[in-house]
Amino acid sequence: MTLLSGKRILLVIGGGIAAYKVLDLVRRLRERGASVRAAMTKAAAEFVTPLSVASLTGGKVYDDLFSLIDEAEMGHIELSRDADLVVIAPATADLLAKLANGLANDLASTLLLATDKKVLAAPAMNLRMWLHPATQRNVTTLRKDGVLFVGPNDGDMACGEYGPGRLAEPLQIVAAIAAALESDTAIPLPAGLARGAGAANGALAGRRVVVTSGPTHEPIDPVRYIANRSSGKQGHAIARAAAEAGADVALISGPVNLPDPAGVQTKHVETAREMLSAVDAALPADIFVATAAVADWRMAETGESKLKKGGNGAPKLHLVENPDILAAIAQRNHARPKLVVGFAAETDDVLAHARKKLEAKGCDLMVANDVSAATGIMGGDTNTIHIVTREGIDSWPTLDKDEVARRLIARLARELTA
Ligand SMILES: Cc1cc2nc3c(=O)[nH]c(=O)nc-3n(C[C@H](O)[C@H](O)[C@H](O)COP(=O)(O)O)c2cc1C
Numbered sequence: 001m002t003l004l005s006g007k008r009i010l011l012v013i014g015g016g017i018a019a020y021k022v023l024d025l026v027r028r029l030r031e032r033g034a035s036v037r038a039a040m041t042k043a044a045a046e047f048v049t050p051l052s053v054a055s056l057t058g059g060k061v062y063d064d065l066f067s068l069i070d071e072a073e074m075g076h077i078e079l080s081r082d083a084d085l086v087v088i089a090p091a092t093a094d095l096l097a098k099l100a101n102g103l104a105n106d107l108a109s110t111l112l113l114a115t116d117k118k119v120l121a122a123p124a125m126n127l128r129m130w131l132h133p134a135t136q137r138n139v140t141t142l143r144k145d146g147v148l149f150v151g152p153n154d155g156d157m158a159c160g161e162y163g164p165g166r167l168a169e170p171l172q173i174v175a176a177i178a179a180a181l182e183s184d185t186a187i188p189l190p191a192g193l194a195r196g197a198g199a200a201n202g203a204l205a206g207r208r209v210v211v212t213s214g215p216t217h218e219p220i221d222p223v224r225y226i227a228n229r230s231s232g233k234q235g236h237a238i239a240r241a242a243a244e245a246g247a248d249v250a251l252i253s254g255p256v257n258l259p260d261p262a263g264v265q266t267k268h269v270e271t272a273r274e275m276l277s278a279v280d281a282a283l284p285a286d287i288f289v290a291t292a293a294v295a296d297w298r299m300a301e302t303g304e305s306k307l308k309k310g311g312n313g314a315p316k317l318h319l320v321e322n323p324d325i326l327a328a329i330a331q332r333n334h335a336r337p338k339l340v341v342g343f344a345a346e347t348d349d350v351l352a353h354a355r356k357k358l359e360a361k362g363c364d365l366m367v368a369n370d371v372s373a374a375t376g377i378m379g380g381d382t383n384t385i386h387i388v389t390r391e392g393i394d395s396w397p398t399l400d401k402d403e404v405a406r407r408l409i410a411r412l413a414r415e416l417t418a
Contacts, residue, residue: 003181004029004032004174004178004181005033005034006033007034007085008034008035008037008085009035009036009037009084010039010079010080010082010085010087010111010115010117011025011026011039011057011087011089012038012041012086012088013040013041013044013053013089013090014088014090014091014092014094015041015043015044015092016043016044016047016092017047017158018089018090018124018158018167019048020047021170022048022053023052023053025089025173025174026053026056028170028171028174029174032174034177037059037083038054039061039062039107039108039111040053040061040108041092041106042063050063062079063107064107065107076107076110076111077114080110080114080115080116083115083117084181085117085118085119085177085180085181086117087121087177088120088122089121089167090122090124090125093123093125093129095108095109095121096121096138096139097134097135097138099112099113099119099138100139100142100145119146119147120149120176120180121148122167122168123149123165123167124151124165124166125165126157126161127162127163127165128161129165130152130163130164130165131163131164131259140262140263143263144263149262150168150172150176151166151167151172152165154166164259202245202246202247203409203410204242204247204286204287204412204413205246207246207247207248207286207287207413208247208248208284209242209248209249209286209287209289210249210279210283210285210288210337211235211251211252211289211291212275212290212291212294212325213232213234213238213251213252213256213291213292214232214253214255214256214258215227215229215232215292215293216274216275216293216294216322217270217271218271218298219270219271219302220299220302220307221306221307222302222305223306226298227295228378229293230254230256230345231256231257232256232258233258233380233381234291234383234401234404235289235291235292236251236253237402238291238405238408239261240261240263241402241406243261243263243264244406245410245413247287249264251264251266252267252292253266253292254269254270254292254293254294255268255270265282267281271298271322272294272295272298272322272325273298273323275325276323276325283335283337284337285337286337287337287339287341287416288329288337288339290325290342290363293343293345294324296321297319297320297321297322298322299317299318299319299320300319326363327362330342330361330362331361338416339364339365339412339416340362340363340365341363341364341365341408342357342361342363343367343368344366344367344368344369346369347371348372350368350369351368354366354368354386358390365388365412366387367386367387367388368386369383369385381401382399382400382401383399383401384396384397387408387411
């Protein structure tokens with residue numbers, strides 16, 4: 001008996017190159033005891049045959065809004081409601097746009113508008129289509145309307161580009177379906193599942209969370225800068241998880257190659273000083289999570305012109321200390337966030353350094369991790385962390401950064417109400 005046993009899924013298949021993957025999704029769902037009814041768009045039938053879909057679902061495939069026979073057998077309204085969950089996979093840019101704008105000019109879009117069930121969308125498209133402001137606007141609207149999302153994942157695209165836009169893997173979609181069916185609680189959720197309006201009941205509903213993420217860049221001259229290897233993946237995942245848990249989230253991001261998380265107000269900055277003033281502007285908040293790898297030093301002065309090679313050897317770089325954002329916020333007397341969380345990225349004596357840092361900065365919780373090159377944590381997709389508090393140390397297994405984010409947010413939500 002699995003969570004999916006006896007559940008009825010209405011699968012709306014859109015016309016994308018990833019449509020073939022839904023054949024595997026259907027198989028996985030049926031293996032787990034769910035029944036699947038499929039509706040396909042006209043474009044979907046260009047990518048995968050209705051016959052293949054019918055063979056795998058073991059039933060009729062619906063594709064025509066104006067079919068007298070279908071309407072007599074099961075009207076489109078009944079079809080849209082006779083399910084426990086509606087899943088759109090692949091959710092094309094076109095289907096998302098239609099649903100965000102209330103268009104219903106074929107069977108798939110009509111079902112999506114007529115349903116009274118939760119809708120889970122698994123988008124898949126070229127990364128430029130996904131990152132296009134119109135698509136992002138539609139996704140934001142749909143999240144607000146309560147549509148759940150799984151993926152898209154980063155990766156190689158059929159068109160030869162790399163980035164966000166790949167359909168979530170079938171098992172990832174299965175996990176998202178199980179979570180969507182299971183309950184209305186915000187945490188934990190499987191990778192990539194955003195909660196949309198359901199987040200109104202989330203563990204951080206009504207709370208404000210400010211997160212910093214990524215590196216800072218400190219100019220040496222107009223063309224060179226001091227940087228570090230932080231990718232921003234962990235900080236962005238924390239901002240996303242907080243939003244999924246219903247919080248009002250401000251993300252202050254240094255220069256990263258990541259899309260802004262949907263449903264999060266994101267402010268882009270370059271330097272440590274800009275980051276501090278953006279954090280100041282984003283406060284007050286209930287929780288402040290300082291994930292960013294802020295440069296410790298900057299140039300005392302940066303000139304207007306590029307440093308030139310001369311006969312006098314390498315230039316001496318005169319560095320001064322940057323403001324300590326974590327300490328500045330943790331040691332505030334006025335309007336200090338109730339929970340201030342720091343990250344200690346260390347290459348040796350990780351726990352000892354983290355304990356020292358917890359005291360020195362005055363924060364409530366330190367997330368310690370070993371970022372020496374061999375761990376692959378900086379820039380990678382997984383993280384192995386230790387939560388260091390005055391009460392003790394809690395070491396977590398290696399988890400993907402989304403899962404670390406969700407567990408951390410769940411813990412912070414508990415501490416906030418403790
Ligand atoms: C080869 C090919 C691949 C396509 N792949 C995608 C895709 O992955 N995602 C997407 O949103 N649109 C994709 N499109 C465009 C859609 O098929 C097109 O927007 C269509 O109108 C979508 O219809 P539907 O939303 O009713 O399924 C592709 C088009 C072609 C010709």
